[in-house]
Amino acid sequence: GQNIDQPTEMTATEGAIVQINCTYQTSGFNGLFWYQQHAGEAPTFLSYNVLDGLEEKGRFSSFLSRSKGYSYLLLKELQMKDSASYLCAVRSPGGNKLTFGTGTQLKVEL
Amino acid sequence: ETGVTQSPTHLIKTRGQQVTLRCSSQSGHNTVSWYQQALGQGPQFIFQYYREEENGRGNFPPRFSGLQFPNYSSELNVNALELDDSALYLCASSFEPTGSGANVLTFGAGSRLTVL
Numbered sequence: 001g002q003n004i005d006q007p008t009e010m011t012a013t014e015g016a017i018v019q020i021n022c023t024y025q026t027s028g029f030n031g032l033f034w035y036q037q038h039a040g041e042a043p044t045f046l047s048y049n050v051l052d053g054l055e056e057k058g059r060f061s062s063f064l065s066r067s068k069g070y071s072y073l074l075l076k077e078l079q080m081k082d083s084a085s086y087l088c089a090v091r092s093p094g095g096n097k098l099t100f101g102t103g104t105q106l107k108v109e110l
Numbered sequence: 111e112t113g114v115t116q117s118p119t120h121l122i123k124t125r126g127q128q129v130t131l132r133c134s135s136q137s138g139h140n141t142v143s144w145y146q147q148a149l150g151q152g153p154q155f156i157f158q159y160y161r162e163e164e165n166g167r168g169n170f171p172p173r174f175s176g177l178q179f180p181n182y183s184s185e186l187n188v189n190a191l192e193l194d195d196s197a198l199y200l201c202a203s204s205f206e207p208t209g210s211g212a213n214v215l216t217f218g219a220g221s222r223l224t225v226l
Contacts, residue, residue, distance in 0.1 A: 004152075023164030033215075041219055042114070042219040043200070044114075045216070048214060087152050087153070090202045091164070096141065096143060096158060096166075096206065096213075097155045097158065097166050098143075098145075098153075098215065099155065100145075100153050100154070101152050103150075
Protein backbone atom coordinates (compact mmCIF):
# COMPACT_ATOMS: atom_id res chain seq x y z
CA GLY A 1 0.00 0.00 0.00
CA GLN A 2 0.90 3.66 -0.09
CA ASN A 3 1.19 6.01 2.87
CA ILE A 4 2.28 9.63 2.56
CA ASP A 5 2.52 11.99 5.52
CA GLN A 6 2.94 15.74 5.57
CA PRO A 7 2.01 18.40 8.14
CA THR A 8 -1.52 19.72 7.89
CA GLU A 9 -0.74 23.39 8.40
CA MET A 10 2.25 25.73 8.59
CA THR A 11 2.59 29.47 9.09
CA ALA A 12 5.56 31.58 8.03
CA THR A 13 6.49 35.23 7.63
CA GLU A 14 6.84 37.11 4.36
CA GLY A 15 10.48 37.11 3.24
CA ALA A 16 11.38 34.09 5.35
CA ILE A 17 12.26 30.50 4.38
CA VAL A 18 9.96 27.54 5.05
CA GLN A 19 10.57 23.80 4.73
CA ILE A 20 7.64 21.43 4.18
CA ASN A 21 8.46 17.81 4.94
CA CYS A 22 6.98 14.68 3.39
CA THR A 23 7.57 11.08 4.39
CA TYR A 24 6.35 8.13 2.40
CA GLN A 25 6.02 4.37 2.57
CA THR A 26 5.10 2.91 -0.79
CA SER A 27 5.14 -0.49 -2.47
CA GLY A 28 6.87 1.01 -5.51
CA PHE A 29 8.57 4.27 -6.40
CA ASN A 30 9.00 6.07 -9.69
CA GLY A 31 9.48 9.64 -8.60
CA LEU A 32 8.18 12.21 -6.12
CA PHE A 33 6.32 15.36 -7.11
CA TRP A 34 5.39 18.59 -5.39
CA TYR A 35 2.34 20.52 -6.54
CA GLN A 36 0.94 23.86 -5.37
CA GLN A 37 -2.83 24.32 -5.16
CA HIS A 38 -4.56 27.61 -4.45
CA ALA A 39 -8.13 27.32 -3.19
CA GLY A 40 -10.53 26.55 -6.04
CA GLU A 41 -7.75 26.20 -8.59
CA ALA A 42 -5.86 23.44 -10.38
CA PRO A 43 -2.80 21.89 -8.75
CA THR A 44 0.26 23.28 -10.54
CA PHE A 45 3.55 21.42 -10.87
CA LEU A 46 6.46 22.71 -8.78
CA SER A 47 9.18 20.06 -8.78
CA TYR A 48 10.11 16.45 -9.42
CA ASN A 49 12.75 14.19 -7.87
CA VAL A 50 13.53 10.64 -8.91
CA LEU A 51 17.17 10.44 -7.73
CA ASP A 52 18.52 11.37 -4.31
CA GLY A 53 19.57 14.95 -3.85
CA LEU A 54 18.45 18.52 -4.26
CA GLU A 55 16.66 20.02 -7.25
CA GLU A 56 16.62 23.82 -7.36
CA LYS A 57 14.18 25.90 -9.36
CA GLY A 58 14.22 29.60 -8.58
CA ARG A 59 12.79 30.24 -5.10
CA PHE A 60 11.74 26.58 -4.80
CA SER A 61 13.97 23.58 -4.06
CA SER A 62 13.07 19.98 -3.39
CA PHE A 63 15.14 17.25 -1.76
CA LEU A 64 14.77 13.48 -1.88
CA SER A 65 16.24 10.61 0.14
CA ARG A 66 14.88 7.33 -1.18
CA SER A 67 16.53 5.23 1.53
CA LYS A 68 14.76 7.29 4.21
CA GLY A 69 11.47 7.68 2.31
CA TYR A 70 11.77 11.42 2.84
CA SER A 71 11.43 14.60 0.84
CA TYR A 72 11.14 18.27 1.59
CA LEU A 73 10.10 21.35 -0.33
CA LEU A 74 12.01 24.53 0.52
CA LEU A 75 10.48 27.90 -0.29
CA LYS A 76 12.73 30.95 -0.03
CA GLU A 77 11.91 34.67 0.08
CA LEU A 78 8.29 33.92 0.88
CA GLN A 79 5.62 36.07 -0.73
CA MET A 80 1.99 36.47 0.23
CA LYS A 81 1.00 34.72 -3.00
CA ASP A 82 2.76 31.57 -1.74
CA SER A 83 -0.13 31.03 0.67
CA ALA A 84 -1.59 27.79 -0.73
CA SER A 85 -1.77 24.05 -0.18
CA TYR A 86 1.38 22.10 -1.05
CA LEU A 87 0.83 18.53 -2.15
CA CYS A 88 3.46 15.79 -2.02
CA ALA A 89 2.83 12.88 -4.39
CA VAL A 90 4.60 9.61 -5.19
CA ARG A 91 4.35 8.03 -8.64
CA SER A 92 3.95 4.27 -8.94
CA PRO A 93 6.01 2.29 -11.46
CA GLY A 94 4.50 1.23 -14.77
CA GLY A 95 2.03 4.04 -15.20
CA ASN A 96 1.32 7.59 -14.19
CA LYS A 97 -0.68 7.01 -11.00
CA LEU A 98 0.15 9.58 -8.33
CA THR A 99 -0.57 8.92 -4.67
CA PHE A 100 -0.98 12.22 -2.86
CA GLY A 101 -0.58 13.25 0.74
CA THR A 102 -3.34 15.31 2.34
CA GLY A 103 -1.49 18.53 1.57
CA THR A 104 0.12 21.17 3.77
CA GLN A 105 -1.79 24.45 4.03
CA LEU A 106 0.82 27.21 4.17
CA LYS A 107 -0.17 30.64 5.42
CA VAL A 108 2.25 33.50 4.79
CA GLU A 109 1.82 36.44 7.15
CA LEU A 110 3.22 39.97 7.17
CA GLU B 111 -0.81 26.16 -25.71
CA THR B 112 -4.23 25.48 -24.25
CA GLY B 113 -4.27 23.89 -20.82
CA VAL B 114 -6.61 21.24 -19.45
CA THR B 115 -10.24 22.37 -19.44
CA GLN B 116 -13.08 20.76 -17.53
CA SER B 117 -16.85 21.17 -17.58
CA PRO B 118 -19.06 21.85 -15.80
CA THR B 119 -17.24 23.79 -13.10
CA HIS B 120 -19.97 23.23 -10.52
CA LEU B 121 -23.01 20.99 -10.36
CA ILE B 122 -25.53 19.71 -7.85
CA LYS B 123 -27.14 16.28 -8.04
CA THR B 124 -29.28 14.15 -5.75
CA ARG B 125 -28.58 10.67 -4.43
CA GLY B 126 -29.14 7.94 -7.00
CA GLN B 127 -28.68 10.18 -10.00
CA GLN B 128 -25.99 9.86 -12.63
CA VAL B 129 -23.40 12.45 -13.66
CA THR B 130 -21.03 12.95 -16.59
CA LEU B 131 -17.99 15.18 -16.29
CA ARG B 132 -15.92 16.24 -19.29
CA CYS B 133 -12.27 17.02 -19.86
CA SER B 134 -10.26 18.37 -22.78
CA SER B 135 -6.61 17.47 -22.49
CA GLN B 136 -3.77 19.90 -23.09
CA SER B 137 -2.72 20.19 -26.73
CA GLY B 138 -0.18 17.47 -27.59
CA HIS B 139 -1.14 15.24 -24.64
CA ASN B 140 -2.42 11.70 -25.22
CA THR B 141 -3.11 10.39 -21.71
CA VAL B 142 -5.84 11.45 -19.29
CA SER B 143 -6.21 10.66 -15.59
CA TRP B 144 -9.07 11.41 -13.22
CA TYR B 145 -8.73 12.18 -9.51
CA GLN B 146 -11.25 12.74 -6.73
CA GLN B 147 -10.39 15.38 -4.12
CA ALA B 148 -12.57 15.53 -1.01
CA LEU B 149 -12.51 18.72 1.05
CA GLY B 150 -9.27 19.06 2.99
CA GLN B 151 -7.75 15.97 1.39
CA GLY B 152 -5.25 15.23 -1.35
CA PRO B 153 -6.45 13.99 -4.74
CA GLN B 154 -7.16 10.25 -5.04
CA PHE B 155 -6.48 8.39 -8.29
CA ILE B 156 -9.61 7.05 -9.99
CA PHE B 157 -8.28 5.81 -13.34
CA GLN B 158 -6.12 6.64 -16.35
CA TYR B 159 -6.83 6.37 -20.07
CA TYR B 160 -4.21 5.81 -22.76
CA ARG B 161 -5.06 5.15 -26.41
CA GLU B 162 -8.77 5.10 -25.52
CA GLU B 163 -8.37 2.24 -23.03
CA GLU B 164 -8.27 2.17 -19.25
CA ASN B 165 -4.62 1.91 -18.24
CA GLY B 166 -4.74 1.70 -14.46
CA ARG B 167 -7.46 2.04 -11.85
CA GLY B 168 -7.54 3.09 -8.23
CA ASN B 169 -9.74 1.80 -5.43
CA PHE B 170 -13.09 3.00 -6.82
CA PRO B 171 -16.21 0.89 -7.47
CA PRO B 172 -17.41 0.02 -10.98
CA ARG B 173 -20.07 2.73 -10.87
CA PHE B 174 -17.16 5.06 -11.68
CA SER B 175 -16.45 4.63 -15.38
CA GLY B 176 -14.79 6.60 -18.11
CA LEU B 177 -14.12 7.07 -21.77
CA GLN B 178 -11.34 8.55 -23.85
CA PHE B 179 -12.10 9.77 -27.36
CA PRO B 180 -9.87 9.79 -30.47
CA ASN B 181 -9.09 13.47 -29.86
CA TYR B 182 -7.83 12.47 -26.37
CA SER B 183 -10.66 14.23 -24.54
CA SER B 184 -12.32 12.23 -21.80
CA GLU B 185 -15.48 11.72 -19.75
CA LEU B 186 -15.95 10.52 -16.21
CA ASN B 187 -19.32 8.92 -15.47
CA VAL B 188 -20.60 8.18 -11.99
CA ASN B 189 -23.80 6.17 -11.55
CA ALA B 190 -26.02 5.79 -8.49
CA LEU B 191 -24.55 8.86 -6.80
CA GLU B 192 -23.93 8.71 -3.05
CA LEU B 193 -23.48 11.58 -0.60
CA ASP B 194 -19.78 10.68 -0.22
CA ASP B 195 -19.26 11.31 -3.94
CA SER B 196 -19.39 15.04 -3.18
CA ALA B 197 -15.91 16.25 -4.10
CA LEU B 198 -13.77 18.13 -6.59
CA TYR B 199 -13.08 15.93 -9.62
CA LEU B 200 -9.78 16.73 -11.27
CA CYS B 201 -8.69 15.74 -14.74
CA ALA B 202 -4.99 15.63 -15.60
CA SER B 203 -3.27 15.04 -18.91
CA SER B 204 0.25 14.17 -20.03
CA PHE B 205 2.13 12.98 -23.08
CA GLU B 206 3.17 9.37 -22.67
CA PRO B 207 5.08 7.80 -25.58
CA THR B 208 4.36 4.29 -24.32
CA GLY B 209 1.76 4.74 -21.58
CA SER B 210 4.35 3.82 -18.94
CA GLY B 211 4.16 7.13 -17.10
CA ALA B 212 7.19 9.25 -17.82
CA ASN B 213 5.98 12.80 -17.75
CA VAL B 214 4.49 15.48 -15.54
CA LEU B 215 0.71 15.66 -15.14
CA THR B 216 -1.02 18.93 -15.99
CA PHE B 217 -4.24 19.37 -14.02
CA GLY B 218 -7.46 21.15 -14.84
CA ALA B 219 -9.26 23.33 -12.29
CA GLY B 220 -11.82 20.61 -11.64
CA SER B 221 -15.56 20.04 -11.50
CA ARG B 222 -17.07 20.50 -8.05
CA LEU B 223 -19.88 17.98 -7.51
CA THR B 224 -22.33 18.29 -4.64
CA VAL B 225 -24.64 15.36 -3.97
CA LEU B 226 -27.71 16.13 -1.83
